[in-house]
Amino acid sequence: MHQPDQDIRNRLLVARLPAMPQILVKLLGHLQADDLGMQELAALIAKDAGITGKLLAVANSSAYHRGNRAANLEQALVALGTDMIKTLVIGDSVFQTFNNFPHSGSTDLRAFWKNSLSAAVIARDVARRMDYPHLEEAYLAGLLHNVGRLALLATAPKEYGFNFTARDDEDLCAVEQRTLQITHAEAGAWLVERWELDSFLADAVLYHHESSERLESAHPLIRIVRLAHLMACHPEDDAALAEGALLCGLAQDEVAEMLAASARQVDKAAVHLGIDLTGADDIPAPPAYAPPVVDPVQQRLSEEVRNLVLVSEVGQAFARQEGESALLESMTRTARILFDFDNTVILLENPTGQLLVGAPGIATARIAEFAIPLAKGGPIAAAALARRPAYLQRGGDALGLPEEQLLRMLGTEGLVCLPLVSGARCLGVLVGGVASWQLAACQKRERFLQSFGTQAATALESALQERQNARRQVASVAEEYREASRRVLHEVNNPLSIIKNYLSVLDSKLERHEPVAGEMSVLNEEIDRVGQLIGTLADIKPLETGPRATDAVKVAEDVVRLFRAGQFVPGSVQIGTALHDDARLVEGDADTLKQILVNLVKNAVEALAGSGGGRIEIANRGHVHRERRLYLELSVSDTGPGLAPEVMANLFAPVKSTKDGAHRGIGLSIVHGLVKKLNGHIACRSGRTGTAFEILLPAWSGASAAPALPVRVLGSV
DSSP states (O other), rough: OTTTTOOOHHHHHHHOOOOOOOOHHHHHHHHHHHHHHHHHHHHHHHHHHHHHHHHHHHTTSTTTTSSOOOOHHHHHHHHOHHHHHHHHHHHHHHHHHTTTTTTTTTTTOOOHHHHHHHHHHHHHHHHHHTTOOOOOHHHHHHHHTTHHHHHHHHOHHHHHHGGSSSSSSSHHHHHHHHHSSSOOHHHHHHHHHHTSSSSSSSHHHHHSSSSSTTTTTSOOOHHHHHHHHHHHHHHOOHHHHHHHHHHHHHHHHHHHHHHHHHHHHHHHHHOOOOOOOOGGGGGGOOOOOOOOOOOOOHHHHHHHHHEEEEHHHHHHHHOOOOOOOOHHHHHHHHHHHHHHSSEEEEEEETSSSSEEETTSSSGGGGGGEEEEGGGOHHHHHHHHTTTOEEEEETTTOOOHHHHHHHHHHHHHOOOOOOOOEETTTTEEEEEEEEEGGGGHHHHHHHHHHHHHHHHHHHHHHHHHHHHHHHHHHHHHHHHHHHHHHHHHHHHHHHHHHHHHHHHHHHHHHHHTOOOOOOHHHHHHHHHHHHHHHHHGGOOOOOOOOOOEEEHHHHHHHHHHHHHHHHHSSSOOOEEEEOOOSSSSSSSSHHHHHHHHHHHHHHHHHHHTTTTTEEEEEEEEEEEEEEEEEEEEEEEOOOOOOEOOOHHHHTTTTOOOOOOSTTSSSSSHHHHHHHHHHHHHHEEEEEETTEEEEEEEEBTTSSSSSSSOOEEESSSOO
């Protein structure tokens, strides 16, 4: 999840932007040395099959070919001439480079290409009139002067997608600086500098938006590209064109001549390069757009509410996992999605509390053999001991051997180390691999990271506790079975001894042919007694844990306070409470109750927002006696349009959410499961005046036996 104010320069550093083709690099080298004749040009072109094919196609077209036989490469070069060859090589090389930028294949580049070709044609014409010796360099500078717009589109498609087609003026540069902290001129110059050309080409790209006053004494190539940009992008701005012409020592009538001639030359170049510019002039170029500035305080509050809801849903997802392995896999998968981690591992504290050891089955197989001593220091161990996240980068001075191993293991440049803290105990550390430029964004989301870590640690502690309880139960059952076995063996010896004796008597009587009915009856009785004794081994029952007290009023007030604080609740929706202090304690877990209330309030907000607004209320209705047990009743109600009968019929069933109606989706099935987990009951009342969810939770056994609120007696909810 990228933040809009992330440093795009860092993204440019790691983006896989294409390099300049070698044929173009060598061509520019020969041109700058002034030693490129037809023979050298032919040798250079023959090494590139793509360029060779392009030149042969143009040479054999009707514009150049007059014979019946197709021209070979040597004949093609002679027919085209040196100037056309250089133009085609430069144009096709840049065209292929531009098409290799990310997202260029899914973007309409016709207007961009026409602008680039226009600037190139005009720049060469201006250079010729100024007697600038490197015409091809001027042509290339015109082609590349807006390459920064492609670079920004490739590295920030979401933030820059709209402004890629915006009008190219100073307002665009201001919006780029404000939203991305870099202009397309700066990005283009950075890209050209990567190509390591011995030229003022990068400077020409960088300064093509500078004022004419600042460029009066600049290198000729910089002034040429400035005028070419004005003529290609703002041909209607007479004042700017006049300043540009003066900057290059040209008369205004020369500018008009070049503008008139450039359109024909652009069309000709597009045909030779195989670029379709049909409809390019019809593509709108709106003013640059910058999102409105958001109040940082309101933005932070809104983000806190969204994070609360998101973390609550994450906690529910963790709670649904069965087994420790499934939970660890869910934690790593969710962390990768929420925080853009490339890969994730979990290091758990070992039973002695002296090591962090890799959780098996996560990321790579060898992580299970990885360990970090907590007492030896190091950034990851320090993060675990301090219970605070750490952000590490390859090459940092503080990195120890374990950190360097993890960087290689995860194949990343940076590590986000998130301690899994539950209460006063750190259960381990979740380590996420990220690009180095992402570390700053992760630091800005530290509170969300810590909330995620707390939910993960709570679920992990529960899983570990369940495993420990299971082990204790198994050990207890095993001990009981051993004790029962000893008792059974002792008791079984008696009937077995009787059976053995009667078998001897039976044998003697059978030899004498005497009746044995009495002995057989005794044997049957004793065998049945052996079976009954052995059957007592199946009577052992597992151990149970005791309940906990939760202040339901405090939990409800916390939920309402968080929803009120941010922008999650629209202005048309009001949220209030009717909470009493007389009855407030229930048996169960506070986090589970919070998850229940957050889901119900969120559903009510969505229902009212879609129906014009209304009021939501969380109420404490006091104690209720049902089926010989005391409960505390909570309700979450809204004044919405109510629920349809078919929706009510399947209200708590897990269905695929479409959000077409109020309170629909899988969330209510989760709420139902959480209420049942607290040994409670939930019901829904709905009509034209609104919808109310009524929850009965077991009252804390330590609560007053005679509450101030009246106790209602219900047969059912």
